Amino acid sequence: MLNLNRLYGRIRAFAAGWQFPVILLSILAFYALANLAVLLLPATGSSLSSFAEDFKVWCFGYNPETGQLEIIYIFMNIFNPLLLSGIILLVWGGGIKQAWQARPQQVLPWIGAGFAVVSTLVVTLVLLFDPARPTEGELPFPAEGLRTTLNPPEFTLVNQNGDSLSLHDVRGDVVLITAVYATCGSTCPMILEQTKRALAALSPEEIESLKILAITLDPETDTPEMLKILEKGQNVSAPLVNFLTGEPDYVNEVLDRLNVARTRDPKTGIISHANLFLLVDRKGKLAYRFTLGERQENWLIEALKLLIREENTPS
Numbered sequence: 610m611l612n613l614n615r616l617y618g619r620i621r622a623f624a625a626g627w628q629f630p631v632i633l634l635s636i637l638a639f640y641a642l643a644n645l646a647v648l649l650l651p652a653t654g655s656s657l658s659s660f661a662e663d664f665k666v667w668c669f670g671y672n673p674e675t676g677q678l679e680i681i682y683i684f685m686n687i688f689n690p691l692l693l694s695g696i697i698l699l700v701w702g703g704g705i706k707q708a709w710q711a712r713p714q715q716v717l718p719w720i721g722a723g724f725a726v727v728s729t730l731v732v733t734l735v736l737l738f739d740p741a742r743p744t745e746g747e748l749p750f751p752a753e754g755l756r757t758t759l760n761p762p763e764f765t766l767v768n769q770n771g772d773s774l775s776l777h778d779v780r781g782d783v784v785l786i787t788a789v790y791a792t793c794g795s796t797c798p799m800i801l802e803q804t805k806r807a808l809a810a811l812s813p814e815e816i817e818s819l820k821i822l823a824i825t826l827d828p829e830t831d832t833p834e835m836l837k838i839l840e841k842g843q844n845v846s847a848p849l850v851n852f853l854t855g856e857p858d859y860v861n862e863v864l865d866r867l868n869v870a871r872t873r874d875p876k877t878g879i880i881s882h883a884n885l886f887l888l889v890d891r892k893g894k895l896a897y898r899f900t901l902g903e904r905q906e907n908w909l910i911e912a913l914k915l916l917i918r919e920e921n922t923p924s
Contacts, residue, residue, distance in 0.1 A: 627708040628719050630701035635723025637690040637697075643731055644668075644686045648678070660735050663748075666900060680870070748904065750911040759895040761786070761887070762866035766824065766853035769836035774851055776889070779820040783916040784889040788869045788882065789852075790827035791839040796884050796901065801843050803906050804850075804886070810910045811917075818891075818917045821850045826871055826880050828860035890916045 623629055648669065650661040668686055669678045698705070709716050765775035776784070787804065789797035804821060811819070825831035831839075836852035843850075854860060864871065871882035886909055888897040897912045899905045 627704040630697050631719040632723045635720040637694045639727040641687050641690040750908045761895045764863045766855040768851040769840045771833045780893050782820045785821045786887040788824045788826050790825050791831050791835045807910050815917045823852045825854045828857040
């Protein structure tokens with residue numbers, strides 16, 4: 610018990626001193642710099658460049674087709690650490706300043722410790738996810754590693770035929786949820802083309818267990834009649850592919866709850882948005898999240914086949 614009390618006392622003293630906040634500050638600072646380096650790393654075809662692209666897809670919502678990034682993810686991965694650093698300085702800044710003024714040499718090893726932590730993490734990630742490792746060429750679909758069991762928000766919207774359709778109505782099927790709008794001339798056509806290529810990779814029997822729900826990003830404009838035109842232009846139809854709209858405030862609430870990032874240019878009306886494919890399994894759980902890109906498309910197809918094969922057993 611004495612040793613435990615002594616250990617507890619040392620841990621408490623360490624947390625209350627200047628060493629602990631210095632390590633935290635250096636970890637946060639080097640973490641932000643590492644993320645910034647990944648963002649700025651040019652595409653050279655090297656292993657490191659390939660890792661950086663994969664990292665940007667998963668952590669920054671990067672779209673390889675357009676080169677666009679999700680601003681919200683940039684804020685979370687770069688500016689949030691800086692915000693936390695400000696809080697740490699507010700709480701422990703006085704002690705850190707005194708230690709630095711007394712003897713800067715005593716602070717440097719603790720900064721180095723933070724650098725070592727971040728460096729070890731980066732090197733480990735590169736070694737684990739480097740697509741240049743000996744494989745058949747394509748990075749295998751990490752089905753278990755990416756799988757989630759989140760509860761998607763329930764919603765009821767109207768499709769291009771004017772029929773009411775809810776997420777509950779398609780329970781028991783595998784559901785692909787995405788977000789597009791009829792007048793989009795940039796990535797929405799790519800989203801729909803990737804969706805159709807995924808459908809083409811499935812057998813007729815597999816397609817029978819699938820429903821696609823494409824929620825409009827522009828509910829103020831996309832009436833069922835407008836979505837009917839989109840349906841004809843894309844050569845798809847309900848009940849397999851449903852373009853959904855509804856009262857604007859409600860549609861935007863649904864999109865927010867699905868974490869579909871988007872901003873509208875007030876001058877042009879163009880909507881910049883996340884390019885997402887959300888897969889809901891037969892039990893109604895949000896299982897996977899993908900975006901545009903060749904690898905993402907291959908994984909999307911594999912995930913669809915996997916979810917369709919699963920039994921519709923009670924939760």
